[in-house]
Amino acid sequence: MTETTLPAAATRELTGSELVKAYARRELSPVEVARGVLSDIEARNPGINAFSNLDPEQVLADAAASEDRWQRGEPLGAIDGVPCTVKENLYRVGVPARAGTASSEPILPARNSPVVDRILESGGVIVGSTTMPDWGMLSSGVSSLHGVTRSPWNADWTVGGSSGGAGAAATAGFGSFHVGTDIGGSVRLPATWLGLATLKPSAGRIPIDNPYLGRAAGPLAQSVEEVAMAMAVLSRPDARDFTSLPPEQLAWNELDIDVRGKRIALHLEPGAGMPVDPEVRAAVARAADLFSDAGAEVTELKPFIDEGYLRSVDDFWRVRFWRTYVDLSPDAKSRVLPFISTWVHGGADVSGRRALEAYDAIGELQRATVAATGPYDAVLSPVASVAAFPADWPMPWGHADQGMSHIAFTLPYNMSGQPASSVNCGFTRDGRPIGLQISGRRFADLETLRYTAWYERSRSTDAIPQFPVGV
CATH class of the missing domain: 3.90.1300.10 (Amidase signature (AS) domain)
Incomplete structure (x- = not known):
């Protein structure tokens, strides 16, 4: 050695x-x-x-x-x-x-x-x-x-x-x-x-x-x-995951793609959750301009979710983790992060009827996401409505309880099972990174990553992070 x-x-x-x-x-x-x-x-x-x-x-x-x-x-x-x-x-x-x-x-x-x-x-x-x-x-x-x-x-x-x-x-x-x-x-x-x-x-x-x-x-x-x-x-298979996709040989090292003629959606208003910071919006719009300038057909995607979806997912998750929390000893409960303890208590009195309504809403969110994004080869959006917040805040708004209002752009693609990437597309005036989310149709993982690689290669120098950081 x-x-x-x-x-x-x-x-x-x-x-x-x-x-x-x-x-x-x-x-x-x-x-x-x-x-x-x-x-x-x-x-x-x-x-x-x-x-x-x-x-x-x-x-x-x-x-x-x-x-x-x-x-x-x-x-x-x-x-x-x-x-x-x-x-x-x-x-x-x-x-x-x-x-x-x-x-x-x-x-x-x-x-x-x-x-x-x-x-x-x-x-x-x-x-x-x-x-x-x-x-x-x-x-x-x-x-x-x-x-x-x-x-x-x-x-x-x-x-x-x-x-x-x-x-x-x-x-x-x-x-x-x-x-x-x-x-x-x-x-x-x-x-x-x-x-x-x-x-x-x-x-x-x-x-x-x-x-x-x-x-x-x-x-x-x-x-x-x-x-x-x-x-x-x-991405290689494993029988322990009973939801895993069939084995597929994908050329992950082949990342080239021609965006000319591709149907690209620009999604800047989620329809729910936190307002989009103007600097975030502008950075994502500039990224979309690159696709358009290269020959892609970029069109606006209007909001396809509302606050009800976010509330339903939040209720469902609170119930799920209330079940975990309630089984803890009193001493163990006292050691849970106070923000989380408060959050899970919101699931304590949720009725069985409401829990099932929330679950059904998740299915509707799946349907709405697939229907809205299906006509496009890829969808461009912010990852989050805001840039980085203080490190000791548990959530982007601080210590208040605003449910899941920060994940209006990301959550739909978890529920629909579609691939979604992030790649840096700019910085705020005070130097905080801004991510571009690129989502694709379900199973189009490699294609989605190819769009991400194309943007990474094409972005302006002022959108490129300079690594290493903090040395």
Whole structure:
């Protein structure tokens, strides 16, 4: 095993595919890279707080095994030796998981999640598990267990959530890709508020255990190329996910597309939720102009949801997590984040009739989303109505209870199961990133990612995030 530590800057500046090519040429060692990442984490993570679990000895052991495979010319797969992370709720054998809340006793999983197995089968080096807020039900990095996860751009800004630790690690460069989960925007919201690329894939594209309505896993990274690299590994089938899609060979590394003649919708008014910040609106409109200038047929998509949909989903989720909360001991309940405790109490007195009405409304939201977006090859919209808010706020409006008024652009595509990406399209006057959401028809994951890559290549220089951040 090499004793060399690659300078941290080098580990941040090389993409996953560049690392793999360097390993194959014997120009770099996975152990050198792992040491560089761990050194970077030791120096910078105390101010970021991206990890729920770190085990440097295991990381170096996995990197050494990868190095041995490369020396024999027998890599396990396309990401052998590539450093990455997974969210705390993506279980790893023997690694404590507590769903981001101080109320829970640690779960010591007896088996890996499908996401973790896919990474390990391909030789990826999991650097650590990343933080999340209580039960994943906040769009911020605030947790009763982990404290506050902060943006590498500015420690005063949120990382978003619930895949906040994954977003922070991606922005800081603590690996090549970082897998989170998303039920209403939880990979796209960190991406928009941190300047990252991500894809929430079609329902069932990435197998997960404990699948339920709207839930998906997706990678966050500094570039679409690295998102695609991760998708090629993560989208392989797993029988444990009874909702997973049939196996399909997709050319994730082929990201070119001609947008001429494509039918593109521009969706700037969600019809519900928070008002759209003028700077966010202008950045997304400029992105749409690029598609139009390149020959796409861009037309306005009018609102297709209303406040009733958001209230129904909020009621349904409150009931779901009230069921979790009510079974806790009095002492455990006292350790739940106060914001979450207040929120779940909103589900305590919801009648069975209302719960079923809310569930039926989710089905109607699915229908409305598919009907409204079906005529288009892709839909362009903001990811969120606002840019990054203060890091210690649990939600974009602060500590008040406004339900789910922040996810009017993202939630529909979780419920409909359609793919939706985020890619940076500009900055506010004070430097906060703004994400462009690109959604496609269900199962058109690769096409959606191709539109995202096209925009990434075509965007103006003032919309390009300058990584590394915070160094």
